[in-house]
Amino acid sequence: MTMKPTSEDICPSIDARNEYGPPLDFSFKSLTSFTDVQDENPREGKKKVKKTGEGKICTTAIKFNNNTLTDLNGLSDIIANMLFQPEVLSSVDLSFNDISKIGMEICSYPSIKFLYLHGNGIYQVQEVDKLTSLTNLQDLTLHGNPIVEEGGYRQYVLSKLPGLKNLDFSVVTKADRNDAITWGKMYGKRRRGKKKKSQEDG
Template identity: 45%
Template sequence: MIAPRTASSYRRYRKPVVESSLDMKETVYSAPPLELSFRTMLSLDYLLRVDVRDIEPREFRGKKLKRDEQGRFCTTALKLNNNMIDSWSGFDEVVNKLISNPDDLNWVDLSFNALSSIDDVILKYPNIKILHLHGNEIEDLSDVDKLAKMPKLKSVSLHGNPIEQEKRYRTYMLTTLPQIRTLDLCTITKADRETAATMGAMFNVRVKQRKNRKWKSNAQSY
């Protein structure tokens, strides 16, 4: 049986970031989230090898999850944070195995793992409003483009990833995902959006200028 880790063992791992107040407002709690954090899981395959009835999630704020007739959990939120998961492989299978109504999934927390990318599999769940991926190893800023295909997404966290070191990280996030209300657990202000729009326009002008100079250089070489 997969049992929760003891309180003493938590000290060896990073503390989870508390959800922002806006996150809590965006998520309608018909049930507590499926709490599978702090399990030292190296991959999602681990959850596929065990019987769903043997999985005992931690209680969330003193509330215990109900199950359907197949033993799946009646919830719309999945928390897999603070593990050591390094691949999205098996994510779709895990969601369908553990969640009673997978299509209703609206909150996914995979923060503090070892993921190096944002996989297209997340697009199978268009009702996701909150996606926590902070504290991973995501390196390619263009991976964020995939999230633009999720119109209901309202809150995203990617701080603590290598992509945060990109100079245009915040501008890119806000221009690529104009629908979000919080970024990296902070509320997005009107001033944030105006600044991002200005910086984004300046960046596009510089890109166009570089292309023009390259075209002229190539033309002169003939």
């Protein structure tokens, strides 16, 4: 006999933020691509996942950390298929994977405030440019990627994303913002020229 979900498990029409359930957690699932997600069940936490009557997950956060994902291809399909209101997605954890480039699919969710990309293989700092359309982004992590070894890394990121409040779990100070503005004026054009040249060479 199939048990019907209770009212506590169902979120019909959500307006209040507190009606959303815990993050949808696919961490430590040995995922190599987002197509693998459809064959996996999310991790169970202390709080029960909330669903609509159609089986959509009611959450504003999703976790794919500690897998072996190499790119973001298919991310949009998974989010569209699983989440009740993808447009309110505010937190995405992609840390500790093998991602080398920031796919544009992440930019389809303008409500994102928290984006965790630390512990990946992003090697071109210009990949950060793709995130400029995420105007609500407040907290970004990129430490543990090759780009942090580049001179002026922090200034570059903050010059491109002036709305950040935290970068690599470190509060962005007024001095940081001033340094980023100064750095952008001194080196911004040079960086853009370097990027254009590398694209031509490729």
